[in-house]
Amino acid sequence: MRKIALYFVTMRGSSIRYLWPYLRDHHDWLVGCLVYALVGATASAFSPYVLGRAIDELQRGLRLPVVAEYAVALLVLAATLAIFRYLLRMLTGAMAATVSYEMSQDFFVRLLVLDRATYAEFGTGDLLSRATIDFIYVWRFFSAGFQMMLHSLVLLVIGCVLMAFASPLLALIVFGCLMVSLTVQVRFGKVLENSFDRVQRNMALMSAFAQEHLTTVRMVKAYRQEAPVVAAFDTVLGDYARSNLQFVLRSGVITPLPGTVVRLTTAVVLAVGGALVIRGGLTVGQLVQFIVYLGLLNNAVLQISQAFERLQQGAAATGRIAEILHRGPRIADAPDAQTIPITGRVQMRGVGLKAGNRWLLHDITFDVAAGSTVGIIGATGAGKSTLLGLIARVQDPSTGQVLIDGVDARKLALRTLRGALAIVPQESLLFSMSLRDNITLGLSGVPDAQVEQAIDAARLSNDLPQLPQGLATHVGERGATLSGGQKQRTAIARALVRDPRILLLDDALASVDALTASQIIAGLASSRAGAGRRTTFIVSQHLLAVRYADTILVLDEGTIIEQGTHDELLAHGGRYAALYEQGQRRDADEIDERALDGTGHTEAPWLTTPQ
Amino acid sequence: MANNPAVTEADPRKGRTQDAALGWLIAQTIAPYWRPLLLALLLLVATAMLAVVPPYLLQQAIDGPLARHDPRGLVAIAAWYAASVIATALLQFAQIYFLQFSGQRALADLRHRLFAQLLRQSMNFFAEYSVGELIQRLTGDIDALSTLLSSSVVTILTDGVTLISVVVVMFLVNWKLALLALAVLPLLAIVTRFFRRRIRRSSDGERTMASRVSAFLNEQLNGMLLIQLYRREATSTKEYEGYNGDYRAALIRLRKESATFLSVLELITAFALATLLYWGGRGVLAGWATLGMLVAFVQYSDRAFQPVLRLSEQYNNVQIALASAERVAHMLEAEPSVPEPAAPVPLPAVQGAIEFRDVHFAYIPDEPVLRGISLKIRAGESVAVVGPTGAGKSSLAGLLARFYDPQAGAILIDGQDICTLSLDDLRHAVAVVPQDPICIAGTIRSNIALYDSAINDAAVCEAATLANAAQFIERLPNSYETEVRPGGANLSVGQRQLLALARAIALSPTGVLVLDEATSSIDTASEALIQTALERILRTRTSIVIAHRLTTIRNADRIIVMERGQIVEDGSHRELLHLGGRYARLYQHQAHTPA
Structure with a gap:
């Protein structure tokens, strides 16, 4: 209380x-x-x-x-x-x-x-x-x-x-009883709560154990580990069962306690109140009233303690x-945010990005003219996606400047910036709505012709007849009804339908087969409106995807270690050249399974020029 | 492994109805504990019957000592009252103790049995049920049974016995008052049933709306970057308004149903009390009832109404628990589709000669994966299998380890049909390393030796060394004791592959090695390690490698080209080149690719 x-x-x-x-x-x-x-x-x-x-x-x-x-x-x-x-x-x-x-x-x-x-x-x-x-x-x-x-x-x-x-005396007894009941509830309620937490934790452990071993059941069976796994399960199960038994037994003692206190008090009220009745200090009706109150008010106390919880x-x-x-929001419009038509020049000047006390990117400087194609390569964790994110203002740099058409991205209205660029992220996520709505995401009243053009450019047109209702097909949650390649091509169509001045592809072609990928890349640079070429950034694991870019940036641990065209970088004989050679050797060792399939192409499509 | 003979023996339950199967499951689960459970039941009945004592004592007090002004009689009654309260509490705890002590054990037995039964199943069982579903059986469904046991059954029995005892005592004390007090009972039952249904419907509606809100939010949160970059915020806000508004409406609807129900209940009980007071008051004045009886009946009727309210609540819980029990029973009845032979032929030290005799296989009927595979592999030979995706290469491995059985044909190892071998012997003789190998949470050591206590530290090191995994392991912070995160998240694909190779060597040191080579996702450093390890291992034992590298093929004694479930070419590298078929075309094409 x-x-x-x-x-x-x-x-x-x-x-x-x-x-x-x-x-x-x-x-x-x-x-x-x-x-x-x-x-x-x-x-x-x-x-x-x-x-x-x-x-x-x-x-x-x-x-x-x-x-x-x-x-x-x-x-x-x-x-x-x-x-x-x-x-x-x-x-x-x-x-x-x-x-x-x-x-x-x-x-x-x-x-x-x-x-x-x-x-x-x-x-x-x-x-x-x-x-x-x-x-x-x-x-x-x-x-x-x-x-x-x-x-x-x-x-x-x-x-x-x-x-x-x-009767002040009986009132005092009843009130005392209520206090005892409340104390019991609050004091022991905590004990029960802790006990129950332990049950929940052990349950989670048991469930995780079962989950892991049922997921890896093929290995368990392959190496005849069924019996020892069941034995190990029995250990976690035992822990759970013990804690659960402890909880239910404690609960069996504690839960009925307040009720028992009230009933015992009823006996006291009966004795004391009865004595008062016999002496004439109380009526039978008042005694009954007290007994009824005991139950009613105890209920109230119970409710108050529940309500308090x-x-x-x-x-x-x-x-x-x-x-x-x-x-x-850390990314928001500046008070003097500008709205200008964007042509697509992208610059970074001494850009650095810090996360905690680690530099994800540092000292990034480049200048890309509107309409160029830029390839970005580097190992996992080199900072490629982070760099694209800075252009789209997913984050702001810790040091230096990102300039779009010569204006600091932080000074551009978000509406302007994001209206002019489109990013295709690594994981192509589709929403559970129609394919068309997925493509026109965030736009309204897009003419069919425009959607079809984007679908063509993303090489998705051939897949449409396979889908039950074509563009109107409702995509299952997280795009479950489409293949990985189809999902990526939908994500590309989504970017292209906006006809962006700046296009950012974050390893967006990994699940698309090589031939189709090269066709898509060939079509990316030209914009639909014919208003010149668009600025395109291509992040890829595959060197061949960036081979024909105007500039290739080689990233390593957050910094640009090489920069130039394919030929320049090969001639330079640095990291790019080494990676290129390694990749070539590995590609040559890999069995091209389509060559074994009576109908397959035997030519490696990546080697054909997309231009 | 299955410690309960009733599961593995020939099924004696054929033709039984589902309810009977359920009964059988429950009976089987609690049978070992029948003595304490029976005791708990008796204690429960005794506790419930004690519920009639306090009002009776109150009546005695009012009509006796209070009316006669007898303080000593009053103290005696109060003492009895206290004694009955304490006795009820003690009996109730004893009941809970015996019930839970054995009940929780019975449920742990059931969980153990279910888990063992799941591990006993063949691979197609795991294709049929998702792991999530199986976990649900093991946790949620057995929990529902636990609730049934510890709450529903107890409530139903206690309330049932209490209701009967109270009604009987009421009639014994004063049948006229009893009729008066219980007159509203049918009304109470009908009203409760009516409202419970409506409330359940509203609460289903509320839950549906809540899960829609949650699904919407989940999707939006996962796609938030896209929503922001593609500026869909306004549309999303409007959509959320729709879901959120529906949810609010559902909450208010549910609230209305339950508020109405509770108020109607209060009216009915008040009506019962007023009736009792008026007619019972007449009885007191007319002399066919006493004041004590009247007071006692006020309490009796409360003790009769509560069970009626609670019992109707239990109906739904019991339905839920029975549905769970049915699902669990269904799992316990499943027989593995790849059966253990009744009298397995012992397999002495494995030589490793393998034969496929006209093997036909399909995962799904009418969609054949292997169509008449005949293949003989000599002991010690190393064979590379190549072919396009979907040719049936991996299925060969699955059949050899008997993860599946073929629909037609036979597979022999050292001249012995694998169906006649115990699964234990067979899987000791055949080790399969899958393309994307899995890891379990634990240490590097436990990922190599798994749960096999016979493999000591030296054997683990030796296997790791042979598999070329020792190098990367020894560079890890805690070497062999380094923790591996679930799914091997802190290891690269290449490292997992090396670990899987070490595991195969440790757990099947002499058996046939079946390796599904990883495709291009492996880092260059691990790749080279795997290649040299393979070169070494292939020389020592029979091996089948589903190859994706030319280097691997060059190391093999023999090459098999598969296409659409059939072997189309079979021979050494030289023979196949000479043949001038698919393999030759591949090799020539790739050899001419600039390296």
Whole structure:
């Protein structure tokens, strides 16, 4: 009780205050809740009193119509309770749903403007759990918790006052019992909670063990490890079973305790109250009233402690939600953001990017004229994707400048910058909507001819007849119904349909077969509107994909170690030349399986010039 | 391995109805614990029956000592009251103890049995069921059974016995009052049933909406970069408004159903109380009832109503648990499609001669993968298999290790049909290294020796050295004790392949090696290590390599070219070149490619 009171006093510091903006305009709701709770709980508190009075009257041998009056009074009280509690439940429900609706809408809008770094910091799974589970806690607190707390507090106060009037001594006994019951719940509730956490942890371990060994079952069977694996499973299973048994046994002792305390107190009330009745200090009706109160008020205490738990959970959840809601986007328009037509010149001047105390990129300088094709190669982790991200302003550099048409990218309106460029990421992600909507993502009213042109350029046209409804085919979640190559080509069509001035391909052709890839690359540089060539950046693992680029950047550990055309780099005899030779040797050793297939091409298509 | 004979013996349950199969499963699971469970049951009945005592004592107090002004009688009754409360608590704990102690063990037995049964299944079982589904059987479904045991069954029995005892005692004490108090019981039952259904429907609706919101958010979060770069924010916000609004409506609908139900319940119980007070009051005045009875009946009716409310709640839980039990029973009945021979022929030291005799095989009927494969491999010979994707190369490996059985034909090892060998002997004689080898969470050491305690540190090192894996392992921070993350996430594909090779050598030191060579995703350094290791291993034992490198082919004694499930060319490098077929074309084409 003291803890709960303390909590309310210190509410100002609690995360629950973040809910206030959503309630500010709804004073009427809060007043409504209070009124409904007062009326409903008062009716509930007076029922045992009426019952006790009726019993006393009966003992005195009253006339029948008076009995009827008491019966009617009980019904009226019950009806009042039923109606007002219904109103309270509905109002808190509507309030909870509205607050969590509005807050969740704000949350989603915030997710839409947050930058990559924030996503990386929290992780998608964490953000998803905040956006779903935490809102359930907010709802639970407002709907059930708030309602129970209001009703039960009012009931407790009025009940105690009524009892104190009837017999201060018995009231004290009842009150003492309630305190013991509450203490038991709070104290042992923590024990149970810890015990349950252990069960959950062991369950997770057991499940992970089973998951791993069922996933690798082929190896388990290949090496005859079934029996030892089952034995190892028995160890984790044993841990789980032991902790679970401990939990259920503890729960078996603790859960019925408050009830037992109340029933034992009933025996005390019966003895003490009975003695008072015999001495004439109390009526039988009042004694019955006390016994009924014991149950009723204990229920109220139980509800308050549950509501308190929900308040804590709700506050913690609100805190987690608020943490995201109050994040400022790191990538946003500058106050003096410019909107200029973009032709496609891309420069970097001494660009560096720091993550923690590690430089992902440093001292990157290049100048690419509008309309050129740039190849970027380097080992995994060399910083290729990060470099593309800087051009698209997925992140801002820590040092130096990224310039688009001579203007610092940070000074360009995001709308302008992102409207002029298109990026095809490494993992081609499709949304569960029609293929056409996937391609025209973010655009509206795109003419069919434009979509078809993009599909042609991405070499996707030949796949359409295979799909049940062509462009209207609904793509399964994460593009499950398409092959890897088809997904990548859809992602390329998505970029091309926007006719971007700057096109960024992040290893976007890895799943596309070599012949098709070379055809796509050949068509990339020319823009649809015929307004000259577009600036294209191609990141690839495969040297042949960048061979015909105007400039090739060789990245190593975040810095450009070589820069030039294919011929220049070969002549230079550095890293590029070594990689090229190694790749050639390996390609030669690899069996070209299509050559074994009676119908296949025997020519290595990468070797044919795409221009 | 399956420690329960009932599972492996010839199926005695054929023709049984599903409900009976369920009963059989439950009976089988709890049978070893029948004594403590029976004791728990008796304790439960006793506890439930004690529920009638407190109101009865209250009645005695009001009508007796309180009316007669007898303080000593009052103390005695209060003492009995306290005693009955303590007895109930103790009996209840004893009941929980016996029930849970044996019940949780029975469930652990069931989990053990299910897991062992899953590992016993053949590979096509794992193609049919996703791992997620199997985990669900093992966790969620058995948990549902646990809930059934510890909560539903207890509640149903306790409430059932309580309801019956209370009703009986009420009628014994005063049948007129009993009729009055229980008059609303049918109404209560009907109303509860009506609302439970509506609430369940609304709650299903709420859950559907919640999962739609969650699925939408999941997709949006995963595609957030694209949404931002392609400026789809406005459309996404509008879509979310739709989902979020539907969810809000579903929440409010559910709220309305439950709020109405709770209020109606309060009205009904108040109506019952008022009726009892009025008619019972008449009875007190008329002398056919006492004041104590009236007070006791107020409490009795509460004790009769609660079980009715709770019982209706249990119906749904029991349905859920039975559905889970059915799924578990179904899993326990599954027989592996690749059966262990009844009387396996012992296989002495393996020589490694292999023969495929007109083998036909399909994973899915009418989609043949192998069509009449006949092939003899001498002991110690190394064979390279080449062919386009889908030719059936990997299926050869799967059949040889009996991950699958062919539909027609036979496979022999050292002249012995592999179907007559125990799976243990066979898989000791044949080691398969897949294309993208897997790792388990644990150390490098445990990834080589797996759970085989007979393989000591020296043997692990030796295998790693032979497989050329020792170099990279010894450079790791903790050498052989370095932790491997689940799926081998902290190792490169090449390193995993080296590790798999070491594993094959450690666990099958003399057997036939079947290796599915990795395609181009391997780093150049590991690639060279694998090649030299292979060269060494191929000389020592029979081996079949599904080859993707010319170097590998050059190291093999013999080359087999497959196409669409058939062997189209078979011979040494020289023979096949001379033949002038597919292989010759490939070789010539690739040899002319600038190196």
